[in-house]
Amino acid sequence: MHFEFSPEDEAFRQEVRQFFREHVTAEVAHYGFEGAHPVPRDVLRKWQKILHERGWGAPHWPKKFGGTDWSPLRKHIFLEELVNADGLDYGWQGTHMMAPVVIAFGNQWQQETFLPPLLSGDVFWCQGFSEPNSGSDLASLKTRAELDDAGTHYVVNGQKIWTSDAKIADWGFFLVRTDSTVKPQRGISFLLIDMKSPGITVRPIVSIDGGDGLAEVFLENVRVPKENLVGEPGMGWTYAKYLLEKERTSSAFIYFNKRELEKAKAIARAETLDGVPLLETPAFARRVAEIEADILALEWSVLRVLAQESFRDNLDAVVSTLKVRGSELQQRVTELQVDALGPRSLRFYDHGPGRAAHAPQPSEWDDLWPAYAPGRNNMYFFQRAATIYGGAREVQKNIIAKLAFGL
Ligand SMILES: Cc1cc2nc3c(=O)[nH]c(=O)nc-3n(C[C@H](O)[C@H](O)[C@H](O)COP(=O)(O)OP(=O)(O)OC[C@H]3O[C@@H](n4cnc5c(N)ncnc54)[C@H](O)[C@@H]3O)c2cc1C
Known part of the structure; x- marks a missing residue:
């Protein structure tokens, strides 16, 4: 089999390469080369602003939301050139995981509230899916979210683990159990939680490489406005699977x-x-x-x-x-x-x-x-x-x- 890029895609590659050659700062390249984690927020923030200014803050998003509408091949070329230049991939959890779900299943308020600060590099996200006894068997997760008596807030209790970048995150997207009476996959919902909410404790885990990018996240009576539920209750499992298909x-x-x-x-x-x-x-x-x-x-x-x-x-x-x-x-x-x-x-x-x-x-x-x-x-x-x-x-x-x- 022979695979060739079209002249247009090759020209695109040169354009991207030139941009990274001119804009990847020594500081960014330092962290990119070392592969340290987590990269300090300030470094990520400055780098994301550079990408955003060029219109490449989240190339994989639809243009309507600030993306590019590039073909899958061009997104591939972009990421390849980014890594080759020791550039940083800013906030993967936010731009690649939370955002596609909010774009596909979130409402207009959620899209207008959560996407722009992500593009501009001002807000960082973490992914709260895994739990101590629910990793591969994610459908067995136990963190509960129950509506309060007024019906305005979910009250969340439970524990997440291996949460990458929780230490620097402002927000997290969580899979939580909102219904224990149905089959496990049907009782899970997708909830956006402010990491500064009272009742959240983040305890960093130092991993074998010496980095402390991972964490345990404890949630004790955390009150989350109902508006932060993405899509329908009980559909979190379907949305999480959609994510895997996107990537x-x-x-x-x-x-x-x-x-x-x-x-x-x-x-x-x-x-x-x-x-x-x-x-x-x-x-x-x-x-x-x-x-x-x-x-x-x-x-x-x-x-x-x-x-x-x-x-x-x-x-x-x-x-x-x-x-x-x-x-x-x-x-x-x-x-x-x-x-x-x-x-x-x-x-x-x-x-x-x-x-x-x-x-x-x-x-x-x-x-x-x-x-x-x-x-x-x-x-x-x-x-x-x-x-x-x-x-x-x-x-x-x-x-x-x-x-x-x-x-
Ligand atoms: C560096 C790192 C970053 C991570 N970041 C995040 C994050 O940001 N957010 C998040 O939610 N999670 C994160 N995770 C968690 C990750 O998703 C889980 O570690 C993973 O899903 C495995 O689950 P587990 O650790 O519970 O292991 P287990 O599922 O308990 O697996 C333990 C072992 O048993 C094997 N095993 C399990 N089930 C079967 C089976 N049915 N058949 C055969 N073998 C099996 C596995 O292959 C593995 O070898 C991260 C993990 C790591 C290591």
Whole structure:
């Protein structure tokens, strides 16, 4: 199979590339390169304002709401160039997860209230779906939302966990149980909650990479205006599934994998073994070639889905395959970087709790580490989670077995 971008799409790529070349600031590129999480709010805010000014604050939204109406292929090109330039993807949970649901199922008041501050970079969102005993089995979630006697507010009680960016979020979109008398999937609703509401406690979790971007969120008698319910009560499960359908190919993390492979190669060009660049040693070159071939194959699968040429009959199984393959490659490619760096990979993030907890403070030791070292070890550890978040690998394999092979 041969895949070629049209001259128009190539010209578009050049335009986007040029923009990022001129506008990705050193500060943004620093965080983008390291892959630190969470990125400080202020950095994200400034970056989002730059994108918004250009009209690219949320390219995947419909134009009517401040998006672009680009084709899936152009959105793909945009994200690829963004990652290549070490740009940041501002507030994924808000722009890619909350907004599509509010656009599709929310009312005009919700669209006018919640979308503009997201575009302008002034408000951050987190996603409160998972609970301590409800991850893969999300339909069993227990956080309750009950209407008060006046019928004006939901009163929410329960606990969420692994909530990314809760620490910096102003708002969260939550799946809550509003009806326990029906089948589990039918009793779940989609609620927008102000994270500053009385009764909310956010307790950061420091993950294995040293970052503290994850959190537990406790909700105790949190009062949420009824107007913040998106769509119909009991339809939260349907809306959450709609989200997954919107983001069919992103789970392959193809941009990430390609960029991290480039970083691995750059490291292996600079690091030497007996005076020979690692990239020229047969054993290492072979590993690089194997991963590169697998990334290329994955990229072509993604492009085929985007071009809607094939897989139409079994798209759900294909999406699960992309997730399994993409997440395994995220782990292999970051492992490659760490192996290339050897002990020098022990330089942790330049910023954040990772630095405080594990890394030497800035000192004369800094000369021992090349500029490309910070963050590689953190990234390697963080990617252990890639086969868990966004749908655990074993569950994806069950889906493939059932849908593709009828097992
Ligand atoms: C870095 C990170 C960020 C996250 N961010 C968010 C967020 O922002 N918001 C949010 O709501 N959640 C978030 N999550 C949670 C994530 O969605 C869950 O971790 C995921 O759904 C898995 O659920 P679990 O952790 O409860 O594991 P479990 O579902 O308990 O799974 C544990 C293990 O059992 C396996 N398993 C489970 N069920 C089956 C089965 N039926 N058959 C075979 N094997 C099975 C799984 O594959 C896994 O290996 C995040 C998680 C991580 C790690």
